[in-house]
Amino acid sequence: xxIDTATARKVAHLARIAVRDEDLPALAGELSAVLAFMEQxxxxxxxxxxxxxxxxxxxxxxxxxxxxxxxxxSQILANAPDAREGFFAVPKVVE
Amino acid sequence: MSDLNRLTxxxxxxxxxxxxxxxxxxxxxxxxxxxxxxxxxxxxHHTPDLARERAAAADARLAKxxxxxxxxxxxxxxxxxxxxxxxxxxxxxxxxGFRPEYESTVSQQLADAGSVMxxxxxxxxxxMGSSNxxxxxxxxxxxxxxxxxxxxxxxxxxxxxxxxxxxLCLGATGTDTGGSIxxxxxxxxxxxxxxxxxxxxxxxxxxxxxxxDQAGPMTKDVRDAAIMLTAMSGHDPxxxxxANLPVPDFEAxxxxxxxxxxIGIPREYRMDGMPAExxxxxxxxxxxxxxxxxxxxxxxxPHTKYALPAYYVVAPAEASSNLARYDGVRYGxxxxxxxxxxxxxxxxxxRAEGFGREVQRRVMIGTYVLxxxxxxxxxxxxxxxxxxxxxxxxxxxxxxxDAILTPATPSAAFGLGSMADADPIAMxxxxxxxxxxxxxxxxxxxxxxxxxxxxxxxGLQLIGKPWEEGDLLNxxxxxxxxAGFVAKPVKWx
Numbered sequence: 001x002x003i004d005t006a007t008a009r010k011v012a013h014l015a016r017i018a019v020r021d022e023d024l025p026a027l028a029g030e031l032s033a034v035l036a037f038m039e040q041x042x043x044x045x046x047x048x049x050x051x052x053x054x055x056x057x058x059x060x061x062x063x064x065x066x067x068x069x070x071x072x073x074s075q076i077l078a079n080a081p082d083a084r085e086g087f088f089a090v091p092k093v094v095e
Numbered sequence: 096m097s098d099l100n101r102l103t104x105x106x107x108x109x110x111x112x113x114x115x116x117x118x119x120x121x122x123x124x125x126x127x128x129x130x131x132x133x134x135x136x137x138x139x140h141h142t143p144d145l146a147r148e149r150a151a152a153a154d155a156r157l158a159k160x161x162x163x164x165x166x167x168x169x170x171x172x173x174x175x176x177x178x179x180x181x182x183x184x185x186x187x188x189x190x191x192g193f194r195p196e197y198e199s200t201v202s203q204q205l206a207d208a209g210s211v212m213x214x215x216x217x218x219x220x221x222x223m224g225s226s227n228x229x230x231x232x233x234x235x236x237x238x239x240x241x242x243x244x245x246x247x248x249x250x251x252x253x254x255x256x257x258x259x260x261x262x263l264c265l266g267a268t269g270t271d272t273g274g275s276i277x278x279x280x281x282x283x284x285x286x287x288x289x290x291x292x293x294x295x296x297x298x299x300x301x302x303x304x305x306x307x308d309q310a311g312p313m314t315k316d317v318r319d320a321a322i323m324l325t326a327m328s329g330h331d332p333x334x335x336x337x338a339n340l341p342v343p344d345f346e347a348x349x350x351x352x353x354x355x356x357x358i359g360i361p362r363e364y365r366m367d368g369m370p371a372e373x374x375x376x377x378x379x380x381x382x383x384x385x386x387x388x389x390x391x392x393x394x395x396x397p398h399t400k401y402a403l404p405a406y407y408v409v410a411p412a413e414a415s416s417n418l419a420r421y422d423g424v425r426y427g428x429x430x431x432x433x434x435x436x437x438x439x440x441x442x443x444x445x446r447a448e449g450f451g452r453e454v455q456r457r458v459m460i461g462t463y464v465l466x467x468x469x470x471x472x473x474x475x476x477x478x479x480x481x482x483x484x485x486x487x488x489x490x491x492x493x494x495x496x497d498a499i500l501t502p503a504t505p506s507a508a509f510g511l512g513s514m515a516d517a518d519p520i521a522m523x524x525x526x527x528x529x530x531x532x533x534x535x536x537x538x539x540x541x542x543x544x545x546x547x548x549x550x551x552x553x554g555l556q557l558i559g560k561p562w563e564e565g566d567l568l569n570x571x572x573x574x575x576x577x578a579g580f581v582a583k584p585v586k587w588x
Contacts, residue, residue: 003463015415015462016422017455018443027459030519034460037520040404041476044483051478052485055292055306055536056561060335075196081429088424093438 003031099124101262104168104319111157111167118157118167121265122150122211125169128263129213134588137248137258139174139232140182140215149211156209165326166209171258171267174215175222176202176310177299181212185301186230187220189449190427199299200331201268201310208326213264217254220451221418222275222303225525226514227253229453237283237508238584241549244510249279249525255313256283260584266314266323270300272307273406274504274529277541280313281503281554284543284582286320286575287313288568289529291561292536293338294324296331304413305336307406307533317542317572321345324564340562348565349572354388356570359496363399364528366505373502373553376545380500380555383577384570394496396487401480402531403523408464408477409534414454415461421449456519485535492560498570501528503541503554528556538564540571543580552582 003011008028012019019027054060077083082090099121102110110116126143146169153167177183177195184190198206206212217235219227226247227234235254237246238261248257252269256279259267269276271289280287288311295310302308312323325345331337360381365374381391423429423445430444450458464473491499505527514522532539538561541554555574559567 007463008459011459011463011466013443014466015455015459016419016439016442016446017450017458018440018447030456031460031463033518033520034407034456035463035473037523038404038408038464038473038477041401041408041473041480044398044401044476044480046476046479046483049479049482051475052482053478054336055485055534056336056338058293058336058338061332061339063332072196076425078196079193079426081423081427090424091432091437091441 003028003035100128102265103315104165104265104322107168107265112162114157118150118153118211119147121167122146122169122213125213125264132261132263132588135236135238135257135261136233137217137235137254137261137263138171138214139184139186139217139254142181142212142214145181146211146213149206153209153211163208164322165205167211168209168265169211169213170205171213171216171255171264172202173252173255173268173270174218175270175301176268177301178202178212178215182215183301184231185221186218186232187449187451187454188231188428189421189446193427197299200296200333201300201327204329205268205326210326216258216267219251219253220454221301221414222251222270222272223414223453223457224250225274225278225522226250226511228511229451231451234511236511238588239283239508239551240584240587241551246508247282247511249282249508251275252279252313256280256285259283259285259313259315261588266312266319268310268327269313270308270310271533272303272410273533274526276311276313277529277539277554277556278504278525280541281543281552282508284552284580285313285315286317286540286542286571287311288320288324288540288564289532289538290324290328290564291538293336294328294564296329296334296337298331298333302417304410305417306413307410317568317575318346318349320540321349321568343565345565345568348569350569351573351576353384353570353573356389356497357495358384358389358391359394359491359499360391361394361396361399361499361501363396364501366527369505372547373505376553376555377500377502380544380574383574384500387573387577392496394491394499396491396531398480398483398487399531402484402534403527405477405480405484406526406530406534407460407523408473409481411457411461412465412474413461415458415465418454418458421446481534484531488535488537498567499558501556501558503528503556507547507549507551507553532558537561538567540567542571542574542578544574544578545580546582
């Protein structure tokens, strides 16, 4: 599977990473090379094999659905690039 | 006493208990060594005041006769671990300025055991790399040197490896997703163990690929690895994949007796183009274990060849999901926005500025293999191959094999910058012997076993059964004693 410039642009957008138009051909080439490496997996007979979901045979633990912490607003916001009046601030989302 | 920073953890522990030395003295010796080792770029963030405070607290505990396992021992912590109030950047620009409000479970356990954090150690950005060259801090440098080239300490835990090898600390934490503890340990002539998946809590460690990531110790010898791993291990309700199993005293497992054990030599690890001296070292290692009374047996792990391609689907897929959280809203960097830029431009510009090239590449690969139409062809197929890789190991263990011996890396340390023009796959091949272990969730340890013709360290890897780190470390201990590796880098920095 080879990736063209349009696909590279789409992947970059899905990943929310800005890529300049002039850099897209090189990116497409790099992604194609890595995907070509992965193509080897097609040689393996995986008939009847379940995809691994957990590397150790374990059941994920459950806990009661209750509040276990809170009242730490200042800690939550302490590292925010922009926090105002107790909220994270972002550029306008809705016109 | 001079050169206190050169002590092993075990030797320092005994001197501390006898009150022949104080933690303050040990800590000051390490801080002085760090100050004199700027050229190695091993420490990215220095915390001398915190270190002296913790050393004083450790000395007070020792004076009261309390001496938990690591009491008073100065250690370095990889930048991937969140440490309260101390920069924790995963060597990425996108976490510039981030000071966590909390402490990772592993670094908290080390603190509770009395250890003294000296600072945060350099690494590849988000642990993605095998040479430390993807770090926003610039690469850490290997203290080993044979000509005028600066060599890589390996990666991603390159700062940890350089710091331990250069005696800047007595031990360090690392993390290992595809070989990031074992490869740098091999490149710097130290010991590093990746424990069984679930042995050490991942809580508070910046996530790369959650089904593969494990923390582990990087130390000057096997005994120290056992001591430090015991302190780092244990069940943590905050990590749902943390195993609820008792933690044995791994040091007590070091009996030096492996009589009757069965060692497997996997034929698929004998790769085309492997340097002759690595092949020779491997055979020497097998002979050492045979001389110690073990039986050495050829085994087959038929899906080995597919481990790297499976890894480079699974790890980027998980990374693309884990790294979605870096959006310029809650912590770290937010790019400067232009007039009219909305929230989407904020995400895209922040992530373009904040992530380095290799991280961007892996996030995009992961995004692609998880995208509609390709999920089955890549991601699900890779997870099936992963199941087969794990089954290979289960089969040989069921056939009576106790441990598997392989080379740790396909070469000795290479020059910084020497791979700059190589394609990414060439760099990924560094992990060819280590990555199977992560895919199968097994414990693996790298032990320094000799020097190559240039005079650079080479390591051997032992792979063990799940939850049998004690037995695995005992095999490593036998190998260490037989190899008698005592070489140290000559100080040039």
